[in-house]
Amino acid sequence: MSDPVIVLDNVSIEFRGQHILRNISLNVERNQTLVIIGESGCGKTVLLKLIVGLLKPTFGRVSFEGKVLTELGDRELMRERLRIGFLFQSAALFDSLTVYDNIAFGPRSKGGVNESTIKEIVKTRLQQVGLPPIVEAKMPAELSGGQRKRVGLARALALDPELMLYDEPTTGLDPIMTDVINELILQTRKLRPITSIVVTHEMKTVQKVADRVVMLYPLSRLTPTEPQILFDGTPQELQACTDPRVKQFIEGEARERLMELRADV
């Protein structure tokens, strides 16, 4: 059994006095597809950004392949980041560059590849995400939401990462495009061994792609001693979970939460 790819050791983070994550300890195993679920505001995106080092924990340590991210110098961190692909919620394409230049960006910055190889990489990646070559010359503003997500995925995969992070990959997409993205997540790991962490609140994605599910709960609704991770197990165990908060989420029912929200106003 090889070492875990990601180790979160008692990680806490706060912004301007507000605690977002508290005492999170989590290991992500190699070639595993971990799906992190939870309602809006529970800290899922923050967790992803901690894993790639875009945010620093207030307490605790985040390690990637045994290296503690906060102990790495700037250049080392940049190098390690080349091994991680990140698909942002809004794709975050560079809007002053064409689709081609967006996908080519990573390999070009890394260096050591000539333009004809880059052309091959872009062509292959676009094909893999199911987009026609005609898209290459377009600007991001001309693309639909689904197309942008797929270009974002192609861009992230262009560097052949060992770890792929997906931040709400299907949010804002129609049901068919949602399934296309789910299929692409599956296809990515079929092409070669890759560890994936998917943040979502889409239960269909959980059912389709997850080897393991972790559910986070917003700190504001927990007592100081309750753990923030409500559930950690397989999708089948998730369905059988008896915690009412978990059941409420996976069944998508507001119930008494609606009363709470009405009482707040």
Next chain:
Amino acid sequence: MAISDVIVAIGDWSAFAGRTIWGVLTGQTPLREIVPVCVAIGVQSAGVVLVTGAFIGMVLAVQTYSQFHALGLESALGTVINVAVIKELGPVFTGIMLAGRIGSSMAAELGTMRVTEQIDALSCLGVNPIHYLVGPRFLACLFMIPLLSVLAIVTGIGGGAVICLNVFGIEPHHYWTKTQQYIDLWDLSAGMIKPFFFGAMIGLVSCHRGFHCRAGAVGVGQAATEAFVYSFLAILVLDFFLVLALNGIETIMWPDASAGM
């Protein structure tokens, strides 16, 4: 805003500026990114700078003529207007105008990138956003703002001359001879040293505001406004200390000449 907040903000900016300059000095700034920014700055601003310079010269001429005429010292107008334009008004007004034109625009652009996670995306693709985005903009400002200041100074001198010579009918010979007599290479150099500092300030302050943009359209708007206001204030403060320093240097190097004016 507490004093501690101000100190933290200045400290954060200093670290940001330090990393940018370090990136430039260690060759981590992609040079091909500088040219498009230079073109954008130059093309966007040349017209406005020309007009600014011309009107500064003209207004100065109109304002000072009456006092000098009353004392019979019209021939000295050339020196007064041109020294003011070259050493002070040209560089400072150009700096302030470009803080608004270029500073706000860079802050808004980088702020939008921040809000749409493009800056994070750069980091994830193994690129240092400070070296890639801020470095070229800093160098472009450092290069273009002095050039634009020269434009403003030239049109300022021209504007002042048009008013004095054509409107007030001052004798050109005296106007230009006195100018040549009392303005030396040091004055020209002083006028050219300031825009480098102003350019550096505008580049670093505006990019910093963009990078620290708060969420949403409101955040981007705020970043653009702050870029202008902070750059403007920084230029005023910097100008004061530069004048002290430059005058001090002049006194040390040419102890007799500085008494001449």
